[in-house]
Amino acid sequence: MREYAIAAIPADGIGPExxxxxxxxxxxxxxxxxxxxxKVEEFPWGSEFYKRHGVLMPxxxxxxxxxxxxxxxxxxxAPDVPDHVTLWGLRLPICQGFDQYANVRPTRILKGLTAPLRHCGPGDLDWVIVRENSEGEYAGHGGRAHRGFPEEVATEVAIFTRAGVSRIMRYAFRLAQSRPRKLLTVVTKSNAQRHGMVMWDEIAAEVAADFPDVTWDKMLVDAMTTRMVLKPASLDTIVATNLHADILSDLAAALAGSxxxxxxxxxxxxxxFPSMFEPIHGSAFDITGKGIANPIATFWTGAQMLEHLGEGAAAARLMRAVERVTEAGILTPDLGGKATTREVTDAVCEALRGENV
Structure with a gap:
């Protein structure tokens, strides 16, 4: 039997749920x-750990x-811990420390869900957003001077390296190549950011030469938001910088339902190094403890984890079970339903135990 060691870090808010x-x-x-x-081992790191020990993880x-x-x-x-402290104290040290440079965010309209876009249903929106996850706007370089004085200044330096851009671009082209449509959209802001973003465009063109079977185009990030809303079927695989993809993937999730x-x-x-799998919804303290958190993102990222581990058949079975449940209308309030976290979880477990999943 194949055995996999999984580190679970529930952390904050609805994370444990x-x-x-x-x-x-x-x-x-x-x-x-x-x-x-x-084989799962749980680690109690997060904001409560920080309040007791002064760090989010040892x-x-x-x-x-x-x-x-x-x-x-x-x-x-957590509401009582500054966001930059929690982000730079736990999640980013893991991502950067283990060089998890490809952040992959699939989006599609699951069966049974009504998306906000008119005339857009399952099959009309099926994207994968690839986010550069190690440098760019979240490189952590910059500083502040003259704190508290009228002339106070803060700098935030985005860093783009040829090595970093090349490897994420190759990852995105390979991913696009593996999908049926073989279509990639490269997102930048090279009209205004004339150094790092222009290099991003140039490297995209260089890498594209090695993937002649992939059709690709370029979009400025502001125009991309319009295209995502008005022409969702024109998109498939998308690659963007750390900041741009972070924002676009939240828009994508909203367009798919929640x-x-x-x-x-x-x-x-x-x-x-180990890769890390997580829902993108955040800690959501406004609904913590109410039993209504939507577990589907966590199930889907679990499927991503299984696929990464080489258990593709199990990953596909899990997503079929999830869609059987959404199609049956067993939905949490964020999707317009009345089901609890417990009810959705029980329904997916039951679907997995079924003979035909």
Missing amino acids: VIAAGLEVLRVLDQRDGGFRL ADGLDRLRSFDAIYFGAVG LGIAPTANIDPERR
């Missing part, structure tokens, strides 16, 4: 399939995670 639901579904799946087993946190096959992450952030269904994978394509 959805990670518990995700692990329950994954256990049903590995029991049914019988060919693999997930100094040896990365060393403790290094031996795992994958990381299953909930959400980080942030509550949106997954993401932080991938080290070379598999030197």
Whole structure:
């Protein structure tokens, strides 16, 4: 039997609720399939850990995670801890420390869901957004001077390297090449940002020469938002910078129905380190403890994790079960339904136990 070591970091807000639901579904799946087993160890890191210890994870946190096959992450952030402290204290150190440079965010309208766009249903919106996840606008370089004085200044330096842009561009072209439409859209803002973004465009053209079977085009990020809303069927695979893809993927999730269904994978394509899988909805303290958090994003990112581990058949079975449940109208309030987290989780587990999934 194939065994995989999974580090679970539920962290903050609804994170523990959805990670518990995700692990329950994954256990049903590995029991049914019988060919693999997930060995899970949970780590209590996050904002509560920070309030007790002054850090979001221990100094040896990365060393403790290094031996795992994958990381299953909930959400980080709390109302009484500054957002930049939580982000730079847990999630980003893991992404950057393990060089998870490809952030992959699939989006599609699941069966049974009514998307905000008129005349847009399942099959009309089926995208994968590839986000450069190691540098760009989130490189963490810059500083502040003359704090508290009228002349106070803050700088935020975006860093684009040939190595970083080339590797994410190749990843995106390969991903586009593997999808039926073989279509890639490269997003920049090279009309206004004439250095890093122009280099991004130039490298895209260089890499494209190695993928003659992939049709590709370029969009400025502001025009891209319009295209996503007005011509969703014209898009398939999308690659963008750390900041641009972060914003566009939230728009994509809303257009598909809710942030509550949106997954993401932080991938080290070379598999030197564990990759990390998480829903993108955040800690959502406004609904924490109410039992209504949507677990679908966590199920979907669990499917991404299984696919990364080589369990593609199990991943596909999980997504079929999820869509059987959404098609049956068992939906949490963010999708217009009245179901609880527990009810959606039970329904997916039951679908997985069924003979025909």
